[in-house]
Amino acid sequence: MTWRSVAARIALACIAALLVCAPRPAHGQGGDAADWTADFRPAMRPAAQGDMLAHSTAPRYTIALDIAPGADETLVSGQQTVSYTNRLTTALDTIVFRLYPNLDSFGARMTVGDVTVEGVTVERVTIAPDLDATHTVLTVPLSDPLPPGESVTLSMPFAITITNDSRDLYGQFGVLDGVLALPEAYPVLSVYEPGRGWWQETEHPLGDAVFSETAFYDVHVTAPAELILTASGSEIDLTSNDDGTLTHRFVAPLMRDFSLAASPHYVTLTGEQDGVLIRLLYDPAPEGTQTATQHALQVARDALRIYSELYGPYPFAELDIAQTPNSAGGLEYPGLIVLNGDVWAANTDYFTFLIVHEIAHQWWYSLVGNDQIRHPWIDEALAQYSVAQYILATEGEDAYAAALDSFRMQYEAFAATEGDAPIGLPISAYPDQATYWAFIYQKGPAFFALLDEQYGRDAVISALRALFAADRYGIATPDGVRSMFEQTLGTDLDALFADWVGGFPVG
Ligand SMILES: [Zn+2]
Incomplete structure (x- = not known):
């Protein structure tokens, strides 16, 4: 495989008039706990609707987006209210949001206006409530620390300016050829990791950029009538406005983040x-x-x-x-x-x-989340191993064996000339696309193929079923993956994980 073809394939790297929104009851507290799920139900299969109550303390976003395409620039203006419950064991004195459109790899310009906490405007220390140098980490101080189990409601207006046909990394965000790709076009709550604090990594151009917690989204999108929209979740309402625009209402319960795409040609x-x-x-x-x-x-x-x-x-x-x-x-x-x-x-x-x-990423990344920047092997190796499962189911045993062999041989061929590395490194530790591809997308699934060979495919699938059951709507860690396999396979895998995944990072 040439570098160019590797680069082309790595590219799949995978790497997602303001409305006044009706306030929602906070976390079903003090009211009919089932009521608040009613609007979200159309977006979940009947058998899964109980999951909403089981995760009722997940963050709840109410967002209004207004999309105004122009000849040279597209403006997205928004208003967001988030209800956040502290699910940790310690009090929080800040809440951190990520402004992903400001990443170089997204290539747009995002600003956030006055932030209110429980209706009170947050005093600005400098220009904004502590925006970092990359303008992608917005830290909102809480005047009163938020105790475990308690909720707080934050609101903020925001605006995103997109230069049309500005082609940044992967063209993952922006307006290209009249098609709008708007993943994470709102301030996204970051993830608080016990012992590490709020996650504040910035992207590495080889891979995915986003790490977030599962949340409930209720999003009104106002856009020109000629734009055909698609988004995470389900569209449950469409209204016409006097100015000729349409307002689409999407509900996306228990989603890792909220993404939107639109085109007049769809x-x-x-x-x-x-x-x-x-x-x-x-x-x-x-x-x-x-x-x-x-x-x-x-x-x-x-x-x-x-x-x-x-x-x-x-x-x-x-x-x-x-x-x-x-x-x-x-x-x-x-x-x-x-x-x-x-x-x-x-x-x-x-x-x-x-x-x-x-589609495999719906299970590995969306439903079972992971830190895609520090632990990219979890979702990518499992997506690749899942491709082999699709091949087994549609083409049979020989094709399955060939797919697993292909992962191993591509990795081994690379390692033979360039040297070996563990799969458990953060994206930034892999120096280029070819290296990232070889270790995350080839050696990663080869690791699961090895477990498959040694312990049987049924055992590996059982471990993955258990992992999915345990971490669905949550976050998987390398230690969690290892212990789930150890429990299911009934054996100590420390040496194998140390050899393939590496001792770093733990968590
Ligand atoms: Zn992927």
């Missing part, structure tokens, strides 16, 4: 699998697209069925697959994957691979 093909609505949004003009889209729907149906049977059911009512001009090939977001339109129309095995890989 048409939609829908299908269904086990009660999950699958929506494909694509530009029908390029030759071959219709055939490719029919193929993509079948692949998506198969992948949803196979992964649900293996790991545990996909809990959401909808999964969307949309074209964007991203150069990654594919990118994963909760309830939404985006795929490059040229790859889509070409409809080769690579297209199939992308669909299957990105």
Whole structure:
């Protein structure tokens, strides 16, 4: 494989008039605890709706976004209210938000106005409530520390200015060829890690940038009527405004983050699998697209069925697959994957691979979260190993063995010339795309293939089912993955993990 082809493939790296929003009751406290879930129910399959009450202390976002495309720039203005419950054992004296559009790899400009805590404007220390040098970490001080178990409501206006057709890393965020890709287009709560504090990593251009907790999203998006929108969760309401715009209401319960894409050229093909609505949004003009889209729907149906049977059911009512001009090939977001339109129309095995890989991320990254910057191997190696499971289910044993061999051989060929490294390093420890690809995307699944060989595939799948059951809507850590495999396989895996994953980082 040439470096160029490696680079092209790594690119799939995967690396997601303001409305006045009605205030929501805080965390079902002091009222009918079931009431607040009613609006979210359409976005979850009936069997999973109880999960909402089981995770009722997850953050709750109410967001209004107004999208105003212009000739040269697109302006996204917003208003956000977040109810945050302290689920730690210690009091918090700050709340940290991440402004991902300000990352170099997102390439936009995001500002946040006055922040209020329980309706009281936060006093600004300098320009803003402590914005870091990268303008991606917004620290909001709390005048009274938030005790464990208590909730606080924060509100803030914000604005994002996007230069149209500015192609930054992967084209993952922005407006390209009239298509809007808007993952994390709001201030995203960061993750407080006991012993480490609020997560404040900045991106590394080789991989994914976001680390967040599962939350409830109620989002009103106002946009020109000609834009066809898709987003995490389900659209439950659409209203026309006097100025010709439309306001779409999306609800996205128990989602890792909220992503949005839009285009005036989208048409939609829908299908269904086990009660999950699958929506494909694509530009029908390029030759071959219709055939490719029919193929993509079948692949998506198969992948949803196979992964649900293996790991545990996909809990959401909808999964969307949309074209964007991203150069990654594919990118994963909760309830939404985006795929490059040229790859889509070409409809080769690579297209199939992308669909299957990105859908696997619904289990590994979206439902079971992980720190994608410090521990990228968890979600990427498991997505790759899942691709092999899809191959087993659709093509049989020989193809499965060949897929596992392929991971191992590609890794070994790289290590033979460039030297070996563990898979458990943060993105920044891998010096270039070829290295990152070899260790995270090839050696990573080769590690699970080794466990598969030594202990049997059934045992590995049992461990992954247990991991999914334990960390669904939560966050998996390397130690957690190891102990889940040790419990399931009934053996000590310290030496094997030290050899393959490495002793760093622990946590
Ligand atoms: Zn991936």
